[in-house]
Amino acid sequence: MATLTDAKRLVVKIGSALLVDRATGALRDDWLRALALDVQWLKGQGTQVVLVSSGSIALGRGVLGLPATDLPLEQSQAAAAVGQIRLARAYEDVMALHGITTAQVLMTLEDSRDRRRYLNSRATLETLLALDALPIVNENDTVATDEIRFGDNDRLAAQIAATIGADQLVLLSDVDGFYSANPSDDPSAIRYNVIDEITAKIEAQAGDAGSGLSKGGMKTKLMAAKTATAAGCAMAICHGFDPRPLQRLHNGAPATWFSATLDPQTARKRWIAAMKPRGTLTLDAGATLALENGNSLLPAGITAVAGDFKRGDPVAIADPSGHVLGLGLARYTAEETRTIQGHHSARIETLLGYPGRAALVHRDDMAL
Numbered sequence: 001m002a003t004l005t006d007a008k009r010l011v012v013k014i015g016s017a018l019l020v021d022r023a024t025g026a027l028r029d030d031w032l033r034a035l036a037l038d039v040q041w042l043k044g045q046g047t048q049v050v051l052v053s054s055g056s057i058a059l060g061r062g063v064l065g066l067p068a069t070d071l072p073l074e075q076s077q078a079a080a081a082v083g084q085i086r087l088a089r090a091y092e093d094v095m096a097l098h099g100i101t102t103a104q105v106l107m108t109l110e111d112s113r114d115r116r117r118y119l120n121s122r123a124t125l126e127t128l129l130a131l132d133a134l135p136i137v138n139e140n141d142t143v144a145t146d147e148i149r150f151g152d153n154d155r156l157a158a159q160i161a162a163t164i165g166a167d168q169l170v171l172l173s174d175v176d177g178f179y180s181a182n183p184s185d186d187p188s189a190i191r192y193n194v195i196d197e198i199t200a201k202i203e204a205q206a207g208d209a210g211s212g213l214s215k216g217g218m219k220t221k222l223m224a225a226k227t228a229t230a231a232g233c234a235m236a237i238c239h240g241f242d243p244r245p246l247q248r249l250h251n252g253a254p255a256t257w258f259s260a261t262l263d264p265q266t267a268r269k270r271w272i273a274a275m276k277p278r279g280t281l282t283l284d285a286g287a288t289l290a291l292e293n294g295n296s297l298l299p300a301g302i303t304a305v306a307g308d309f310k311r312g313d314p315v316a317i318a319d320p321s322g323h324v325l326g327l328g329l330a331r332y333t334a335e336e337t338r339t340i341q342g343h344h345s346a347r348i349e350t351l352l353g354y355p356g357r358a359a360l361v362h363r364d365d366m367a368l
């Protein structure tokens with residue numbers, strides 16, 4: 001079974017009920033201060049951490065004097081606008097005490113559906129992690145309309161975990177795991193320790209959210225588990241209300257773990273391999289060898305470009321004899337590729353008139 005400190009890359013989702021006091025609508029400062037200790041401890045062990053934090057609507061509604069009931073969309077968006085700025089500030093203040101730089105990342109569902117935006121958000125998150133910043137992600141509630149929103153951060157967190165190839169996702173909740181029935185309605189319900197496969201029986205056992213502040217309940221947590229585990233990321237649901245929940249989990253606090261059956265790299269390569277190519281890049285012998293040695297594909301090694309593709313589209317990669325080696329996601333359009341093919345990466349800016357990325361297909365975006 002997975003343990004927390006095995007994770008190289010960890011995504012932690014924090015539900016509204018943990019951050020915001022239900023009775024007063026105020027931020028739970030002590031809890032947040034203790035969370036910073038958990039983050040510092042994990043980073044000290046070499047784990048890269050991304051937080052997905054809810055709480056903007058719960059915080060903002062208190063400030064605006066809105067009721068703690070379901071709000072109309074415009075009011076919840078207004079509450080999110082007021083709450084998000086406070087939430088970001090609170091994280092910044094508390095993490096700065098430990099020398100941790102925070103970064104606010106606001107996402108919409110479209111950012112994960114559109115491949116270009118998906119690749120851009122992935123590159124930004126990768127860069128933030130490389131620069132040792134702590135990304136704090138939330139849905140961009142103020143602009144996301146009903147049809148195009150995640151609506152809950154359980155699925156957003158799973159999407160982020162899949163996007164950055166995290167190996168573990170922890171959902172800090174107001175319940176210590178997934179039970180055979182909603183434990184607040186059925187005291188005889190039993191908690192699962194490990195779920196290897198999400199069967200129809202398990203799906204039938206998932207209920208809605210219990211508290212007025214929360215959105216998802218177990219239904220969205222199961223959807224999150226499907227997304228995460230299919231991307232090679234193990235997922236835990238555990239109780240987050242008491243201080244230092246991550247250290248508690250590490251020390252054996254009760255939880256439900258959803259197992260991942262493959263690693264994130266393999267999952268990503270399978271995902272790419274299943275795509276339909278929009279064009280073909282033919283390589284020279286040197287580039288073919290470079291790819292076989294695990295390198296990215298540079299424009300210099302391309303001898304021919306077929307098809308019409310946009311940035312982020314899948315393209316087939318062929319050796320000099322036309323034999324298809326595999327698939328990759330292009331970082332340039334077909335037109336741009338034709339302009340820079342056969343040229344050294346240092347000349348890209350001169351040829352295109354704007355700076356570009358050195359690799360045409362990054363090795364992480366390739367399935368050979």
Ligand SMILES: Nc1ncnc2c1ncn2[C@@H]1O[C@H](COP(=O)(O)OP(=O)(O)O)[C@@H](O)[C@H]1O
Pocket residue numbers: 015016017154172173174175177178179180181182183184205206207208209210211213214215216217218
């Ligand atoms: N099978 C189940 N096992 C555990 N909790 C369940 C189950 N079905 C429904 N729930 C409810 O889901 C709640 C947790 O989800 P939610 O309220 O959305 O929390 P969060 O704010 O962490 O997203 C639990 O408190 C419980 O009331």
Ligand SMILES: N[C@@H](CCC(=O)OP(=O)(O)O)C(=O)O
Pocket residue numbers: 014015016017053054055056057058080138139141151152153154213214215216217
């Ligand atoms: N984006 C919303 C969070 C929605 C949500 O999933 O809430 P929760 O069930 O408490 O994790 C907010 O910041 O209020």
